[in-house]
Amino acid sequence: MPAQLTDIVAVLRNTPATLTALLRDLSPHWTHANYGPDTFSPFDVVGHLIHGEMTDWIPRLTIILEHGVARPFEPFDRYAMYQLSEGRTMAELLDEFARRRTESLNALEGFDLGEADLAKTGMHPALGVVTARQLLSAWVAHDLNHIHQVAKAMAYQYREAAQPIAAYLGVLKDFRS
Amino acid sequence: MPAQLTDIVAVLRNTPATLTALLRDLSPHWTHANYGPDTFSPFDVVGHLIHGEMTDWIPRLTIILEHGVARPFEPFDRYAMYQLSEGRTMAELLDEFARRRTESLNALEGFDLGEADLAKTGMHPALGVVTARQLLSAWVAHDLNHIHQVAKAMAYQYREAAQPIAAYLGVLKDFRS
Numbered sequence: 001m002p003a004q005l006t007d008i009v010a011v012l013r014n015t016p017a018t019l020t021a022l023l024r025d026l027s028p029h030w031t032h033a034n035y036g037p038d039t040f041s042p043f044d045v046v047g048h049l050i051h052g053e054m055t056d057w058i059p060r061l062t063i064i065l066e067h068g069v070a071r072p073f074e075p076f077d078r079y080a081m082y083q084l085s086e087g088r089t090m091a092e093l094l095d096e097f098a099r100r101r102t103e104s105l106n107a108l109e110g111f112d113l114g115e116a117d118l119a120k121t122g123m124h125p126a127l128g129v130v131t132a133r134q135l136l137s138a139w140v141a142h143d144l145n146h147i148h149q150v151a152k153a154m155a156y157q158y159r160e161a162a163q164p165i166a167a168y169l170g171v172l173k174d175f176r177s
Numbered sequence: 178m179p180a181q182l183t184d185i186v187a188v189l190r191n192t193p194a195t196l197t198a199l200l201r202d203l204s205p206h207w208t209h210a211n212y213g214p215d216t217f218s219p220f221d222v223v224g225h226l227i228h229g230e231m232t233d234w235i236p237r238l239t240i241i242l243e244h245g246v247a248r249p250f251e252p253f254d255r256y257a258m259y260q261l262s263e264g265r266t267m268a269e270l271l272d273e274f275a276r277r278r279t280e281s282l283n284a285l286e287g288f289d290l291g292e293a294d295l296a297k298t299g300m301h302p303a304l305g306v307v308t309a310r311q312l313l314s315a316w317v318a319h320d321l322n323h324i325h326q327v328a329k330a331m332a333y334q335y336r337e338a339a340q341p342i343a344a345y346l347g348v349l350k351d352f353r354s
Contacts, residue, residue, distance in 0.1 A: 004338070007204065007206060007207070010202070010203055010204070010207070011203065011207065011331065014198055014199055014203075017198035018195055018198040018199040020198075021191055021194035021195040021197075021198045022191055022195040022324070025187070026187055026188065026191075027184065027187070029184060030184070030187070030188065124341075124342065127341045127342060127344070128341075130341065130342060133338065134338065134339065134340065134341070134342060135342065137335045137338035137339040137343075138335075138339040138342035138343055138346075140335055140339075141332045141335040141336070141339040141343050141346055141348070141349065142339075142342075142346060144328045144329075144331045144332035144335075144348060145328070145332055145346040145347060145348040145349070147199070147324070147328040148325050148328035148329055148332065148347075148348045149347065149348070151321045151322070151324040151325035151328065152321075152325055154188065154321045155318045155321035155322055155325065158314050158315075158317055158318040158321075159318070161181070161310065161311065161314035161318075162311065162314040162315040162317075162318040162319075163311065164301075164304045164305075164307065164311070165301065165304060165307060165311060165312065165315035165319075166314075166315055166318050167304070169315075169318055169319060169322040170322060170325075170326065171318070171321060171322040171325045171326070172318065172322070
C-alpha cells in the first residue's frame with residue numbers, strides 16, 4: 001500500500017472509536033444540541049458520516065476506478081441525515097457508523113491500490129476533475145473536520161457557564177467555522 | 178451530585194479514551210505536527226492536558242474550598258509541556274493523562290460538592306473572582322477546546338492533498354481559531 005494511503009487509513013480506522021468514546025452514553029443535552037441555526041449537532045454529524053459511507057467515499061472511488069471521468073459522481077446530499085437518523089438513538093448511529101466504516105475499509109483494501117491508481121481521475125459534479133488521491137485525502141480531512149465540529153458543538157453548550165475563563169478558548173471564539 | 182456536575186463529569190471522564198482512540202499508534206507525521214507558528218501539535222496538547230491535571234483544575238478547586246478568595250490561584254503556565262513532555266512518547270503521555278484524570282475525578286468525587294459549594298469563589302490571577310461552577314465549566318470546555326484543536330492540527334496536514342474537495346471543510350478555513 002502506498003505510504004500516503006497507509007497514513008490515511010490509520011486515521012479513518014480510528015474515527016468510529018473516537019466518536020464512540022466522546023459521545024456514547026452522554027445525555028441529549030450534549031449529543032443533540034448544535035451551535036446555532038443550520039449547524040450540526042453531534043447526532044447530526046454521526047448521521048452525516050454514515051451517509052458518507054453509503055453514498056460518497058467508496059462509491060465515488062469505485063466510479064473513478066471503473067469509469068474514470070466518463071461518469072460524474074452522484075451529488076452528495078449533505079443534509080440527508082435529518083431524515084435517515086430520525087427516531088434513532090446515538091448508540092445505534094455510532095454502531096452503524098463503525099460497521100459501515102469497517103466495510104468501507106475492507107472495500108478499500110480489496111482494491112489493492114497502487115501509486116498509479118491514486119493518480120486516476122473522476123468527475124466531481126461541482127468541482128470538476130479530482131484524483132483518487134484527492135478523494136481519499138478529503139475523506140480523512142472530512143473525518144477530522146467533523147470530530148472538530150462535534151467538539152465545537154459540545155463546547156458551545158458551556159460557552160456561558162465557563163465564562164470568564166473560557167475567554168482563553170479558541171473553540172469559543174468563532175461558532176461558525 | 179448537582180445535575181450540572183454530573184453533566185460535566187460525564188465528558189471529563191471520556192476525554193482520555195477519546196484522545197487515545199484518536200492518537201494512539203499514529204505516526205509522528207500525525208501526532209507531532211502543528212498548524213502554524215506557536216500552535217500546539219496533538220503531542221503538545223496531551224502534555225498540556227497533563228499539566229492542567231497537575232496544576233490547574235483540582236488544585237484551584239481545592240484553593241476555592243479551603244481558602245476562598247483569600248489565596249489567589251497560582252498562575253498556569255500554558256507552555257510548561259514543552260519541557261515536561263520532552264523525550265517522551267505519545268503513548269506514555271496518553272497513559273499518564275488517563276491516570277491523572279482518573280485521580281482528578283476521584284478527588285472531585287471525594288469533595289462531594291453540593292449546589293452551595295459550586296457557588297463558592299476563588300481569585301483567578303488574571304480574571305478576578307470566579308466560582309467553583311465557572312472553574313468546573315471551564316474544565317470541560319477546555320477539554321473540548323483541545324479535542325477540537327487536535328482534530329484541526331491533524332486536518333491541517335492534509336490541507337493541500339485534500340484540495341479541491343476540502344474547500345467544503347470548515348476546519349480548514351481558519352487555522353488560528
